[in-house]
Amino acid sequence: MAFSPLVDELVESLRCLPGVGQKTAQRMAFHLLEKGRGGGERLAGALSAAMTGVRRCDSCQNFSDTPICPICEKPERHTGTLCVVESPSDLLAIEQAGDYRGGYFVLMGHLSPIDGIGPEDIGIELLLRRVRDESVSELILATNPTVEGEATAHYIADRLDGTGVLTTRLAHGIPVGGELGYVDGFTLTHAFRGRKPLTD
Amino acid sequence: MAFSPLVDELVESLRCLPGVGQKTAQRMAFHLLEKGRGGGERLAGALSAAMTGVRRCDSCQNFSDTPICPICEKPERHTGTLCVVESPSDLLAIEQAGDYRGGYFVLMGHLSPIDGIGPEDIGIELLLRRVRDESVSELILATNPTVEGEATAHYIADRLDGTGVLTTRLAHGIPVGGELGYVDGFTLTHAFRGRKPLTD
Numbered sequence: 001m002a003f004s005p006l007v008d009e010l011v012e013s014l015r016c017l018p019g020v021g022q023k024t025a026q027r028m029a030f031h032l033l034e035k036g037r038g039g040g041e042r043l044a045g046a047l048s049a050a051m052t053g054v055r056r057c058d059s060c061q062n063f064s065d066t067p068i069c070p071i072c073e074k075p076e077r078h079t080g081t082l083c084v085v086e087s088p089s090d091l092l093a094i095e096q097a098g099d100y101r102g103g104y105f106v107l108m109g110h111l112s113p114i115d116g117i118g119p120e121d122i123g124i125e126l127l128l129r130r131v132r133d134e135s136v137s138e139l140i141l142a143t144n145p146t147v148e149g150e151a152t153a154h155y156i157a158d159r160l161d162g163t164g165v166l167t168t169r170l171a172h173g174i175p176v177g178g179e180l181g182y183v184d185g186f187t188l189t190h191a192f193r194g195r196k197p198l199t200d
Numbered sequence: 201m202a203f204s205p206l207v208d209e210l211v212e213s214l215r216c217l218p219g220v221g222q223k224t225a226q227r228m229a230f231h232l233l234e235k236g237r238g239g240g241e242r243l244a245g246a247l248s249a250a251m252t253g254v255r256r257c258d259s260c261q262n263f264s265d266t267p268i269c270p271i272c273e274k275p276e277r278h279t280g281t282l283c284v285v286e287s288p289s290d291l292l293a294i295e296q297a298g299d300y301r302g303g304y305f306v307l308m309g310h311l312s313p314i315d316g317i318g319p320e321d322i323g324i325e326l327l328l329r330r331v332r333d334e335s336v337s338e339l340i341l342a343t344n345p346t347v348e349g350e351a352t353a354h355y356i357a358d359r360l361d362g363t364g365v366l367t368t369r370l371a372h373g374i375p376v377g378g379e380l381g382y383v384d385g386f387t388l389t390h391a392f393r394g395r396k397p398l399t400d
């Protein structure tokens with residue numbers, strides 16, 4: 001830009017955000033400079049603190065400010081059930097639903113031989129150690145319903161074969177409140193196969 | 201979020217960016233933490249430097265790191281012509297087109313009585329002083345073709361009435377490379393009224 005190296009650098013830096021191209025970065029920079037300097041300074045501080053201070057929980061691998069995250073710290077969450085998810089946002093969605101009260105393990109990815117991502121890269125040994133040491137009785141494999149997510153779930157289930165640990169997958173079906181006409185064919189097939197007798 | 205106050209604060213802070221809601225802020229925060237810590241730290245520094253260091257040019261009101269911006273500093277841009285725009289992004293678009301070589305004045309807004317924005321809020325006295333002191337001969341009123349932009353242009357033109365300063369507006373018409381069928385009716389009417397004889 002012809003007029004300010006500081007603005008140039010701000011626009012360039014904003015492009016590290018996902019989904020933010022040149023035009024959007026420029027709009028963001030101008031917005032902050034024109035009417036959001038307080039917000040911009042707050043964001044600078046939050047970024048700096050998070051980039052340095054956020055680590056991975058030694059127990060569940062989720063983001064945490066402390067060696068053991070607040071969820072793993074709670075004795076009442078040690079119910080003998082662990083829910084395995086691919087990412088912190090999956091964990092967050094489950095926490096926000098508010099019904100599940102057990103522990104978690106966050107893979108931060110999935111197995112992907114094509115990208116060179118093997119079991120050790122997503123912490124599967126740590127997971128198996130926890131299952132053993134904490135006498136976990138059920139492992140809910142809540143990886144995504146994608147090829148890689150399914151393969152990752154099956155790999156973990158295979159590794160637990162013969163240990164007596166119950167491995168489960170989340171149910172597929174019609175989303176609650178969803179309209180049948182908008183549900184894709186795969187989901188509909190799953191919903192038919194998983195149909196249940198009507199009781200009251 | 202149940203697991204990290206630092207992540208919570210980062211997500212909240214990202215929402216000061218225009219067009220960024222809760223979900224997008226979350227996705228941005230996780231992306232930076234997972235694979236963009238270097239970029240996140242660079243952004244923290246750029247934000248902090250820009251929020252403190254970027255000021256307004258004393259001559260044209262555009263963003264600048266110095267009291268007088270690099271464009272106003274250049275003697276060759278003092279051509280006796282000033283282009284009046286509403287925002288730094290308008291100036292940038294004109295600079296990127298690369299053809300205009302005169303000076304600028306950035307209003308950082310437009311007249312808007314309903315929002316209590318009068319001539320003094322957008323620096324019109326400073327503009328008129330420059331026109332007088334720098335013996336400007338033409339003022340290109342490149343405010344937006346909106347009700348407020350037109351009103352602002354007319355207000356400035358009225359204030360210069362009788363001074364002999366030429367005030368001009370940008371031409372309206374078919375965008376270069378645009379398809380006639382996609383051009384709106386107002387633009388088409390303008391393009392018809394502004395038609396020119398074909399010469400080679």
Ligand SMILES: [Zn+2]
Nearest residue numbers: 057060069072
């Ligand atoms: Zn944890």
Ligand SMILES: [Zn+2]
Nearest residue numbers: 257260269272
């Ligand atoms: Zn200037």
